[in-house]
Amino acid sequence: MKITEIETIPYAIPYTKPLRFASGEVHTAEHVLVRVHTDEGLTGVADAPPRPFTYGETQKSVTAVIEDLFAPQLMGLDVFARERIHALLHRTVGNPAAKSALDMALWDIAGQSCGRPVTELLGGHTDRMRVSHMLGFDTPQRVAEEAERIRATYGITVFKVKVGRHPVRADLDVCRALREILGEQVELYVDGNRGWTASEAATALRELDDLGLTLAEELCPADDVLGRRRLVRHCRVPFVADESATTPAEVTRSLLDGDATAISIKTARTGFTGSQRVLFQCEGLGAEVVMGNQIDGQLGTVCTVAFGAAHAASSRRAGELSNFLDMSDDLLTESLAIAGGTLAVPGGPGLGVAIDEDKLARYRQDH
Ligand code: MUC
Ligand code: MG
CATH class of the missing domain: 3.30.390.10 (Enolase-like, N-terminal domain)
Structure with missing residues (x-):
């Protein structure tokens, strides 16, 4: 063909x-x-x-x-x-x-x-994933209100909190408010998008030690070579490389050099073929993975959940599958529905989705 x-x-x-x-x-x-x-x-x-x-x-x-x-x-x-x-x-x-x-x-x-569905061609491990919701910068009160709403509406109990601001205290206050308001039953982890220095990140992790965070992602740049390695060595939870390890070779170097102990896989940047290479390398090297979100719409989210659910190692942790909830509209004929904190992989052949041509005509920018 x-x-x-x-x-x-x-x-x-x-x-x-x-x-x-x-x-x-x-x-x-x-x-x-x-x-x-x-x-x-x-x-x-x-x-x-x-x-x-x-x-x-x-x-x-x-x-x-x-x-x-x-x-x-x-x-x-x-x-x-x-x-x-x-x-x-x-x-x-x-x-x-x-x-x-x-x-x-x-x-x-x-x-x-x-x-057959793509998810079956990739591995067919399961048909759904638990969902982790990403919380962007805001005041402690507004971030906690959003998390409560997301938990009440979609049953999501895993939250990735964006950090990396100055003063560092702004983010520490958000994390603490989330734990106090949501209680011990929710899983919390942090993603700094390289915003802090290694020493700021080390201080932040010490201050947050009692909150039971489960992952720390890109808190400082991997280019701060020695500082980053020292931070990763002393981090008590898996330290996730996201944008600093975006190809199979970068992933290998990052893990072997001690720049990270876990890897974020994003189908938006490694597709299905490259994501499998990254996943199988991580399995071989004994590193955990998280299915990340490149601020995807529904079609991108379908790809992430299809890949994540296809393998045991990529479906173990909750996948970041809910950024599309904040979009005013989307292109699929049938909207994705998160319920009970999980998202199911669409069942039809291929990716199992269709584009709504009227919506595409409304939002396309090339005519
Ligand atoms: C993340 O995990 O960093 C922010 C930028 C991007 O490409 O992905 C997001 C989330
Ligand atoms: Mg990230």
């Missing part, structure tokens, strides 16, 4: 509530919908969420690199020649969201062509 056309459709959907964190903030989902068409009439779809502050990609760069470089190289290739396709894509450095969207759209086609 041959690739005949690749569409890149920029679209913009506002957030009802912006997400603020140490390395940036997001007010509008300015993503690119990628559709791969074939000579057998099957079409694969995936979403590319550019994050300029982390990977340097923008909506325009994603569209341009696919249209100008990748699409001409991939035209006419067999959709199942994944290794050949990846060899071509990797002749260009960077551009993780653009490459990942192409990879996942091809898996969508593979699933459709054999009538």
Whole structure:
């Protein structure tokens, strides 16, 4: 089955509530919908969420690199020649969201062509994941109110708290308020998006020691080589590398060098093929993984839960699957529903979802 056309459709959907964190903030989902068409009439779809502050990609760069470089190289290739396709894509450095969207759209086609969900092709371990909700910067009272609302509405009891502000106290107060108001039954962990120095992070972890945090993510830059290693060595919970370890090679170096003891896997930046490489390496090296969220919409979230649920090691911890709740609208014909603190993988062939063409026409920005 041959690739005949690749569409890149920029679209913009506002957030009802912006997400603020140490390395940036997001007010509008300015993503690119990628559709791969074939000579057998099957079409694969995936979403590319550019994050300029982390990977340097923008909506325009994603569209341009696919249209100008990748699409001409991939035209006419067999959709199942994944290794050949990846060899071509990797002749260009960077551009993780653009490459990942192409990879996942091809898996969508593979699933459709054999009538099975992608999650089964990837591993078929389970059909759902527990959900972790991400809490952005705000006052202690407002963050706690949001967490209470999310727990009451969706049954979510795992929260990732964004930290990395100055003064450090602002974040410590938020974490303490969450524990006091939500009680011992919720799981809390923190993500600094490299906002603190290693010594600020060490002080913060000491101050939060009694809160029972379960993970600490990117509290300081991995480029602060010795400080970061010292921090990781003394951290009592798994220290997660997210944006500092975004390829299988970076993951290996990060774990072997002592820059991290766990890894965040994001399908938006390693697709399904690269995410499996990262996951299997982590298993081989004895490092835990978390399914992370690149501030995905519903289509991106479907990819994350499909991958996470497919393997024992990626479904063990709650996955970050709820950022889409703060979007004012989305593109899928059927909305995802989080209930009882879990999200089920859609059941149909491929990714099991369809794009609402009326909504796409409303939000697309290319005409
Ligand atoms: C996270 O885990 O860091 C913020 C930026 C991004 O790309 O992902 C988010 C969440
Ligand atoms: Mg992170």
